[in-house]
Amino acid sequence: MRLRFVRAIAAGAALALSLGVALRAATTQVPYDGGGFSGVTLTTPDARPSCVDAATSDVVTTTGVGTRTLRGVILVQYVLDGGVRQVVPGGEYIIDHIGDINQQVQYPPVSQWPAMSNGTREIHIDVQLELWENGIKVATLGPGNDWDLFCVGGPPPPPPPAQGCTPGYWKNLAKHLKYWTAPYTPTTKVSAVFGVTPTFDTNLTLFGALGTGGGGEEALLRHAVAGLLDAANPNVRYKYSTTTIIQFVQQAYQTGFFEQYKNLLEAANEAGCPLNN
Numbered sequence: 001m002r003l004r005f006v007r008a009i010a011a012g013a014a015l016a017l018s019l020g021v022a023l024r025a026a027t028t029q030v031p032y033d034g035g036g037f038s039g040v041t042l043t044t045p046d047a048r049p050s051c052v053d054a055a056t057s058d059v060v061t062t063t064g065v066g067t068r069t070l071r072g073v074i075l076v077q078y079v080l081d082g083g084v085r086q087v088v089p090g091g092e093y094i095i096d097h098i099g100d101i102n103q104q105v106q107y108p109p110v111s112q113w114p115a116m117s118n119g120t121r122e123i124h125i126d127v128q129l130e131l132w133e134n135g136i137k138v139a140t141l142g143p144g145n146d147w148d149l150f151c152v153g154g155p156p157p158p159p160p161p162a163q164g165c166t167p168g169y170w171k172n173l174a175k176h177l178k179y180w181t182a183p184y185t186p187t188t189k190v191s192a193v194f195g196v197t198p199t200f201d202t203n204l205t206l207f208g209a210l211g212t213g214g215g216g217e218e219a220l221l222r223h224a225v226a227g228l229l230d231a232a233n234p235n236v237r238y239k240y241s242t243t244t245i246i247q248f249v250q251q252a253y254q255t256g257f258f259e260q261y262k263n264l265l266e267a268a269n270e271a272g273c274p275l276n277n
Helices: 013-018 173-179 190-194 206-210 216-232 242-255 258-269
Strands: 006-008 027-030 040-043 056-063 069-079 085-098 102-107 120-133 136-141 147-152
Touching (some): 085 102, 206 216, 216 242, 242 258
Antiparallel strands (some): 056 102, 120 136
């Protein structure tokens, strides 16, 4: 069976990035003259800047493999000075698969990428695949489908630590009422804010919730109200949004897991209060 190869190779990726040129995903097509199928296509992601300080991923896909087998490896590599490459821990993906692949390729946070002497951090992904049919290698896929991720100047600085004030802080109205933020007031009802009705006091107010001393449902509402006031105050870097806190309370009432959600809010409320005492 005679093969013809058509390859679109993403050349000059680094130069294109420096010029602001948009790079498209690389594609290798292997059309067949015969055999009863239309061909095989391998598609990989764009080369691009990426300075995300969190684990991220891309996907390598094929179409048209059918009952044939793909064999080879996808390597995720750090690029070091002089073009030296070092495989990222866990960055070796062995492919030995009948049919199409949809392979996820993962990257560590950019803060873990070694920096070159010019300050650039780079990851190179190398694709080396072969197409086998009836025990015979019929095509090579991958040349021209490698791609790069760049981060110039290093990762962004980590976010500042979260803050939070305790229920005891917020219930001291004589000193701290001025830090309560609209639309929340001491007389606002818990049911109006959280969409739940406390079983021990259907008319419970936000101030009343701060003064509860019990566990379970009472403890949850005590810390939920404190968290709500923390999140609503623009001078407090609270871990959760008001929307998330309300969802926590509603989920606790739906599931009965009062303690679990209380623990999340209690830890956030004890992160350290930036407001005046």
